[in-house]
Amino acid sequence: MEMPTPSAAVLNKKSHIVRRLSKVLPVEAVISEEHETRAYECDALTAYRCLPMIAVLPETTKQVSDILRICHEEGVPVVPRGSGTSLAGGAMPTADCVILGVAKLNNVLETDYDNRLIRVQSGRTNLSVSGAVEEDGFFYAPDPSSQLACAIAGNIGMNSGGAHCLKYGVTTNNLMGVTMVMMDGEIVEIGGNHLDSAGLDLLGLICGSEGQLGVVTEATLRILSKPVGARPVLIAFDKNEVAGACVADIIKAGVLPVAMEFMDRLCIETSENFANAGYPDAEALLIVEVEGSEPEIQEQLEKIIAIAEKHNPIELRESKSDEESAKIWLGRKSAFGAIGQISDYMCLDGTIPVSELPYVLKRIGEIGDEYGLKVGNVFHAGDGNMHPLILFDANKPGDLELCEQMGAEILRLCVEVGGCLTGEHGVGVEKRDLMFDQYSHQDIEAQLNIKDVFDPKWLLNGAKVFPLISTENRRAA
Amino acid sequence: MIAPTTEAELSEFLSDVSKPVRIVGGGTRLGLGNSVHAKKSLATSGLSGITLLEPAALTLVVQSGTPLKDVQKALNEVNQQLPFEPMDHCDLLGSEGNSTIGGVVACNISGSRRIQTGACRDSLIGVRFVDGMGTVIKNGGRVMKNVTGYDLVKLMAGSYGTLGVMTELSFKLLPKPEASASIILHGLNDERGISALCKALGSPNDVNGAAHLNDETLIRIEGFNASVAYRTEALKRLFSGYEISVETNTNKNNKLWNSIGNVSVFSKTKTSIWRLSVKPTSGPKIMETLLKSGIKAEAQYDWGGGLVYLSVPDNINIRDHLSDIQGHITLVRGNGGGAEAMPIQSKLIKGIEEGLRKKFDPRNILNVGIMG
Missing domain, CATH: 3.30.70.2190 (Alpha-Beta Plaits)
Known part of the structure; x- marks a missing residue:
């Protein structure tokens, strides 16, 4: 996986940056030794790894703000990380980056049953949000398969879905407000305990922006009464x-x-x-x-x-x-898990119009035959979100690359029939280079312009979502 | 008035135009928002028609200038509907015309069902628009699960035309319900009424309408026949001891909830009308604060109490009395004591919004000033 060349200037001042971060964080919250940063070298897309320069584990919004302000001043790239369960490489580090993990921000701040909402710190896991309200007959609806481990921060970053979104929607439909820290350290409140935004829908824009616009530290979520x-x-x-x-x-x-x-x-x-x-x-x-x-x-x-x-x-x-x-x-x-027992596999996530299901399944079978790789299909049929699993052998030279090519062909097929590259996993590094198959240069430029507004120096997770070639000048500026 | 009939024409017009324009759909909501600095109008009426309606996928793709009633008629024929129940502003604003689907999206107009199925922005799954430089941009598509790149679909909903002129919109639909029932509790004051709505919404009865006005507290459920009958009984049990009546006639229910959605109760008053989006339980407290300040306000509560429409005598700016409120306040009609119509934003948010507008409309052409 091609990643931007690490900045020598940044790498050379590693010890200086560690010192500055150590001034605003408890000593154990700054991780800079290789045997410890190893834990952050990849997320659930384990095929791609890179050791980060430093990892930090803040416990408060103020600490997140201090970290980002320092990194902004020093020109250090930052990769935000929830629980590291991204299947798209959304939390994959660059060699010159600070990994900002929110796992220690895991408290429930407020539960309000009358108004059917819960406010949590963003490192809290998805399932433990429901867990906090379950005894009183409520639940938090979005339920990605990784819900035992994945953090709300990552759910917001990727706009995660789940098996039940035909009825309850995805993260963006259940998110009421966030506290977010901007790359320059400014803390901004968006939305809150009321419905719909005043002004532009910044909450809708942030949800699904893959940690490129800011770091969410707190979230107000809609909870629902549990069905009988x-x-x-x-x-x-x-x-x-x-x-x-x-x-x-x-x-x-x-x-x-x-x-x-x-x-x-x-x-x-x-x-x-x-x-x-x-x-x-x-x-x-x-x-x-x-x-x-x-x-x-x-x-x-x-x-x-x-x-x-x-x-x-x-x-x-x-x-x-x-x-x-x-x-x-x-x-x-x-x-x-069962497929994982018999083979290595790559899990795709394209969505198609439901009416195209039979045609797409047939074509996937044919593509599999052409490449000589087996494909299993398991997916959310009501909303057209497919999860083709391509089986390959990681120990066989060239098999991963073959699998990647075949995956790309299937995703192009999804776009061709009126669907999209990713329904709930996000683009990350995995599907970055396919973005022009779905979007025109103007469409992408509009999205890049948005990042310019929130993070003019392109320091936040800048190597993700868009083909590197389309962001090169901005990242270098 | 310029009225392009294709996206390409619109694009050409916007790349050539040098003076600000006001974007007009059906003209029924021109009273909303701050005043617009523009002499010329740009109509979307030429961009009309349904591109795709696929009932088996619950999907609609439609041109932005299509009249809302044409959309609703087509959906009716396949027994489906727009989930978010958009309100009609004609009564409240005294306006005339045919609301367009693009206007609904531009103002993110959602009705009583907002509490269950989400706002207009939640049903919108794809958008094509032309920005202030004439560039055609698309985002999202026609599938309901899509996280490919940034979500500009949400950003466009409720942007009042300030980021671009929308040309084509895709929606997720819902089946029309087979049956409906309204459970009406009588004689409750605001506080007890909202408290009853919280109780109903906190029960597993899938309530999709929750309003309070004129000492009546209204709870709506919809769905299949047996399900509605079952939940009606469950809600009656939940509110045993209250004075209750139940309406099960679908036509009467539609009429009732249309009048709530359209805020018909204040259509004839000669007052200023304010719209507040707040935490449901704080609605009655807001009323109390205003009454204590000697302001003769009247309220209609929807969204379980979270959407408050206030009728207030002219020449009063209620923001002066509600400075510590969480949520936002919009002046919908009247002079409001010289208040700005659109909600007041924090400096930081305002900065981000201005940054975004500069990117999409660098020459300051589109609906300039409407959002403040």
Whole structure:
């Protein structure tokens, strides 16, 4: 992975920068020895690594502000990091950077059930936000698969989604306000405990900006009353196309399931071997989950089952108990792990219009044949967010590069049919060089102009999101 | 009035124009915002028509100058709707005309369902626009999950035309509900009314309308028949001991919630109308503060109490009395004691906004001054 040449000027004053940072932070919060900075050399995109110059772990907004002010004055690049679970290399360091980890900022600052909001420090993990309000019958809706580990800061940076966003939306739809530190150290409050912004929607702009516009230290999040119950139904088909048509018919009928997950044969078989969920022998499998009170669940499932039956499923299994529900979900939830057991894989994240599903699945199969690599498909069918898993052998020379080329071809296909490169993982370094496949030079220039306003020196996570060649002059200025 | 009929024409016009222009959609919301410094008007009416409507993907792509009622008619035919229930400003502002979908987005207009399905900006998934230099820019697309690059879609919603003239918009849709019910609690004062709304919204009954006016507290649920019937009973149990009535007739419910969304209660008053977005429980306290200052204010609460429309006699600037409020205040109608219409921003935020406008409209051409 090509990264900008580290600045010799910055590297030469490492000890000076460490001294300045140590003046504003507790001694253990400044990490500069190689055996310790090693922990920050990559995120969950482990194929690409780079040792950072320094890592810092602040505990307050004021400390974040001091760090950024010092780095701004010294011209040091900063890479913000939540929990390091990015699949796109969003937290991957450059050799001359300060990694700013927010993991120690993990407190709940306020819970307000009357107004249905919670205010947390941004290093708090996604699941522990729900955990803080769960006993009182509330939850925080966005639920990325990494929710046990991933931080709210990273969720905001990447505008993370999850399995339930067909009904509840993604991070940006559940974010009410942030405290953010700008690159020059200024602390700005955006939004708050009310809905919608006064003036331009800066909150909407910051969410999903991949840590390039500022460092979010606190967030006000919308919480919702937990539904009484939820229940899935498993529907198996002998053709991908039929599963796709069934998804379309469910949506057209006005039913809005909270989740609609799709798995193809490779994923069904692999996860079955791994988890013994009792999945049928099928080409395609849908897990459709609905929520509500018992009569509401019944009413929705009846409609879904009636629609599914018109498509002659080879199996249709309605959960009758919590144990059966868990079993239906077991295979889906262990799909990534199961594939990981048998092979190295690369997980893509393109989104397509739901109507293009059968065509895109067919083309992915053909592309796989051309490259000689296997692909498994598991994804959120209701919203068209695909997760093709390309299997490769990391020990075989050239296989990773082949896999990357094939991944790029699949993502171009997603764009071609009216979709996009990434639905919930973000661009990071991984898809940086494909941006011109989706956007024109003018489209990209408009985005670069926005970064100019927030971070004129291009110090914050500047090697991400955009092709390096398009940002070269700005970063050098 | 210039009215380009294609994006290319609009682009050519904006790259050549040298004097500021005011952007006009259907003309029903011209009263919103601060005064605009422009002699010429630029109409979007020539950019009209639905580009794509795909019910199985809950997706609509539409030209910005398309009348809202045309959009709603087309969606009605496939039994779907715009999730955010945009209000009609004609009653409140005494305006006439056909609101356009572009105008709705430019002002980020959202109605009662905001508390459940989000604002206009939350349903908007793609945008094409022409900036102040005539450059055509697109962002987002037609899929509902998309984190490719910065989210300019949100930025454009509610930017009042100051960053560019929108030409094409994509939306995520929702199915129309099969049934609806309004549970109405009678005789509660503001504080008890808002407290009841908090209780309803904090229950697992998927409430998507929560308003309080004229001593009536209104709670709306929508969905499939059995589900609405079940939740109606659940809410009646939740409020046992209250004086309750229930409306289940869909037409009557539509009328009722349209009148709340459109703030019809203040359409005939000769007063200034203020709009406040605040934390729901602080709404009644704001009223108390104003009444204590001797101001004869009347309130309609929506969004569970978080959206407050105040009717206040002219020549009073309520911001003078509410300086410590969290949230924001907009003057929608009337003189407001000479107050600026748009919310007052902190210096830092104002600086960022000015920086962004300079990038998108460096020659100061588009709706100059409208946002302050």
